[in-house]
Amino acid sequence: MRIDFHLNVIVEISVMEGDSVTLNCDLTEIKDNDVIQWFGNENTLIAEIHKRADRFTVYDDVLDGRFRDRLKLDNQTGSLTITNTTTEHTVFYYLIFTSRLSSKSFRVSVYARLPVPVISRDCSSSSSSSSSCSLVCSSVVNVSHVTLSWYKGISVLSSISASDLSISLSLPLEVEYQDKNTYSCVLNNPISNQTTHLDINTLCHTCAGI
Structure with a gap:
């Protein structure tokens, strides 16, 4: 019935x-x-x-x-x-x-709860010069349905997304040593986000010989 x-x-x-x-x-x-x-x-x-x-x-x-x-x-x-x-x-x-x-x-x-994204200096990058340095932001663990983005102030410079747990996210950024703008890396999903702010003075002087 x-x-x-x-x-x-x-x-x-x-x-x-x-x-x-x-x-x-x-x-x-x-x-x-x-x-x-x-x-x-x-x-x-x-x-x-x-x-x-x-x-x-x-x-x-x-x-x-x-x-x-x-x-x-x-x-x-x-x-x-x-x-x-x-x-x-x-x-x-x-x-x-x-x-x-x-x-x-x-x-x-x-x-899933989001990890705090990690910003590091890319000392192996061939694009670095005497006036600029290469950086990379990445997620420390793999999570699904997230977007990793670089922000300059409140404007998005670049972003990358993934829905597959097997994909690790990382995003490069090139900045000038004397750049006074505010940069941040944001990892977000539809209901939350984690943000790491860039300290140019610290990270752009961490490679040997600089």
């Missing part, structure tokens, strides 16, 4: 790795006849509520145990909280009110 659900709302949520995320039912109180089911990856049951039977159950061993000890049901509102999130929790979640013939979808994106 096919049951058609309605009121399918899609909610977009972005959080940092390690944070908690709450998927709201938008209820103030669960009624006696309410049956609520939560699915991860669209078709895997991860939690359910049968109010009349007073059953509030989480199935945290499914999907290779990625939800183990991380699922919490609100016994009053039916909302589901995922604690201590990791990037593995970036999936599509689905809520079904069986008793109300309605549903709600959540697209959750969990982003």
